[in-house]
Amino acid sequence: MNFSEVYSRIKIKSKNQLKLGGGIWFLDPPKDVSLDGYRIDDVIHYTDGIILFYFGIVVLLMTYFVIKYRARPGHSAEYDKGDRKKNVIITICMGMMVFLTIDVVIEGMAFRDLKQAFWKFPKGENVVKVEVMPQQFAWNFRYAGLDGEFATADDLIPTQNQMHIPVNTPVVIQIAPYDVIHSFFIPNFRVKVDATPGMVNTLWFQATETGEFEIACAELCGNSHYRMKGVLTVDSHEDYQKWLSSQDEEGEPEEDDWGDEDEGVPTFWGWSWKEAI
Ligand SMILES: [Cu+2]
Numbered sequence: 001m002n003f004s005e006v007y008s009r010i011k012i013k014s015k016n017q018l019k020l021g022g023g024i025w026f027l028d029p030p031k032d033v034s035l036d037g038y039r040i041d042d043v044i045h046y047t048d049g050i051i052l053f054y055f056g057i058v059v060l061l062m063t064y065f066v067i068k069y070r071a072r073p074g075h076s077a078e079y080d081k082g083d084r085k086k087n088v089i090i091t092i093c094m095g096m097m098v099f100l101t102i103d104v105v106i107e108g109m110a111f112r113d114l115k116q117a118f119w120k121f122p123k124g125e126n127v128v129k130v131e132v133m134p135q136q137f138a139w140n141f142r143y144a145g146l147d148g149e150f151a152t153a154d155d156l157i158p159t160q161n162q163m164h165i166p167v168n169t170p171v172v173i174q175i176a177p178y179d180v181i182h183s184f185f186i187p188n189f190r191v192k193v194d195a196t197p198g199m200v201n202t203l204w205f206q207a208t209e210t211g212e213f214e215i216a217c218a219e220l221c222g223n224s225h226y227r228m229k230g231v232l233t234v235d236s237h238e239d240y241q242k243w244l245s246s247q248d249e250e251g252e253p254e255e256d257d258w259g260d261e262d263e264g265v266p267t268f269w270g271w272s273w274k275e276a277i
Pocket of ligand 1: 134
């Protein structure tokens with residue numbers, strides 16, 4: 001297989017999968033349509049750049065030494081343990097440089113982003129709250145309904161795998177699985193959160209563009225994990241309200257709340273909203 005074959009395969013694959021932004025062929029990530037996605041891209045670009053920089057230095061030095069110390073008449077090989085003072089100092093300096101310019105910088109960027117965005121949960125009236133309950137192998141979404149309270153009779157549960165949110169509005173999700181560990185991943189938003197049995201996890205994001213985007217399960221959760229795919233539709237405010245009012249209310253829970261075990265689909269679920277820390 002030659003280079004252009006590899007190139008065309010990658011192109012075709014990614015075109016079918018996701019919407020792409022402009023950039024360098026296979027390094028091209030899915031188009032960022034979120035408020036804070038650029039922060040993740042920045043960390044990835046910095047990591048790529050700095051690693052490429054050190055890789056370049058290593059390749060150049062290796063090439064230089066391979067030529068300089070090549071076997072030739074009048075030059076015999078010399079055994080060197082590499083433990084002379086000079087070698088130790090160079091190694092420590094290189095190690096420190098890598099540590100300071102890669103590890104420390106990335107850690108700094110990550111904590112800055114967590115503090116400024118990802119851990120700063122939006123509060124207030126306009127925040128859209130959604131409860132997410134993945135199961136083998138589908139996504140269940142729950143909206144609070146008119147009373148704004150979860151686990152009440154007017155909760156809205158859209159068709160499985162269909163999530164709608166309004167554009168330019170902060171969205172907070174709380175997620176807990178019905179069965180095993182899953183992971184809620186929306187590549188176009190650069191966010192991901194695990195669904196862990198026995199825990200309610202939280203995540204927030206905000207869409208900057210309308211459209212349809214993929215929701216993927218990012219945790220190998222069973223034999224049909226590959227088809228655990230949902231659609232996140234970002235609507236205009238008007239369309240979102242229209243969609244909300246077209247959804248059926250959940251109704252009073254029936255006696256057999258969690259459905260038949262063989263059935264595998266919960267007939268009633270939902271928990272009270274837990275305020276994020
Ligand atoms: Cu899954």
